[in-house]
Amino acid sequence: MGMLKKEDAMQFQKIHGQLLRKHHLFSALSDSDLAKLMRGTRVLSVGKGEFLFQQNEEARHFYFVVSGCMKLFRTLPDGTEKIIELVPSNQTFAEALMFSAQTMYPVSAQAVEPAELFSFSNIDYMTLLKSSPDLSLVLLGDLSRRLRMRLNEIEVLSLKNSTHRVVRYLMTQIVGSDSEYPQFDLPVAKRLIAGQLAIQPETFSRIVHRLKEEGVIDMKGKEVTVLDRKALANYE
Amino acid sequence: MGMLKKEDAMQFQKIHGQLLRKHHLFSALSDSDLAKLMRGTRVLSVGKGEFLFQQNEEARHFYFVVSGCMKLFRTLPDGTEKIIELVPSNQTFAEALMFSAQTMYPVSAQAVEPAELFSFSNIDYMTLLKSSPDLSLVLLGDLSRRLRMRLNEIEVLSLKNSTHRVVRYLMTQIVGSDSEYPQFDLPVAKRLIAGQLAIQPETFSRIVHRLKEEGVIDMKGKEVTVLDRKALANYE
DNA sequence: TCCCCCTCTTGATAATCATCAATTGGGTTT
DNA sequence: AAACCCAATTGATGATTATCAAGAGGGGGA
Known part of the structure; x- marks a missing residue:
């Protein structure tokens, strides 16, 4: 953990350059620019439950998730936390701050699974x-996309009842699959998904129970199978 | 309503150039660039309740509100509408689409008050x-700011009970005022505010009633006075 | 001015969801 | 294998809020 020596940096770049290249933040960079940027890069390991930064800390860096999963959340006045985003591997976070005068992280970042990160200097x-x-x-395209994602989330949070939110969540997980019986794994713990949907874990559990009872889906552990696509869609 | 003739365009620019200049989308443009842009500008009048565009229509233009107020909303599966944003005068909307491949408006736009708009060609x-x-x-700075605004809204929607949402709304209206008894006017109809907070108008009314009863605020029509700033803040 | 329409308010009821509590289950450590 | 921890489940209860219904207020148009 820390600044890389020059030889390491070259090695580092050879190994991870391709990885970063796939991300739009780095895909448009020239080789030399990327190399320059990487000279200031740090590699961080964050253990499960460990914090990377806290809300209102000064924001000097943004991050790329190599492996693991980070949770971005805000602490609400009543002490509970609202999950804003779960960032899986090969994604960046906290980079939008760089573009405005704002210098404080508006969220806290914590690893929900042991995570490896690259940090990049905003400057x-x-x-x-x-x-x-x-x-x-x-980048404008990227931020614009994120803005629409948030729009979606706002819509989900405005859905009348919790069942709709869960159904909507399941639907987003199977778009792109054209299988008759789409199947996928929950990316994180159920209580975290419940948190994203702003419902209690108990409620989530009960709703899943009902959906299973009605033969709309099946769920064993994190493994989800949609048994009746139409019925699921019609729940909305 | 329609494309301007050349003389009108010059007149138009003289009158409204300053107006636009105050907006960050146009403040960084040179005079000649602004003039060039304005050649393709249309002036639109939208009556109360009239639609400017519908969700999923092709997005070729973005807009600047000269006067009046526009409502951006999504239609939820159950037919109800979720207000995403209320756009007052001197603000732009639908410009973020321009930067990504997305070509459909993700919301519908309707005037809640008779509105005058400028339309600008994305291309x-x-x-x-x-x-x-x-x-x-x-622009990156601007989008970044908007992203944080949405974050705030997501947080508000995640607040446990409706009272907290209303209180939070009131608090955002009085930041910046350091008066002992801050005072402001509700920018739009109460039912629209309720919609933004994802609660029913009835609930909003009842909460306001309670806050008045407890001497925390006063509200006559759209005129709001905060009588006990501390008490309001402590509600959160 | 009066009338009409729409918003806002207020009340009563039903549905939904959070909370508290207890138990089960799975995975990991010792 | 046993012990342990935490997530997930299930049940019971209470609080919150949506819904339905009816009445009051207010502003614009005839």
């Missing part, structure tokens, strides 16, 4: 950005 | 953008 990246107009356009 | 603006890296940075 370094911004320097690159100023010399690469195309990159700006890519 | 024209993007052309300017590609030749003005600084503008991109300004």
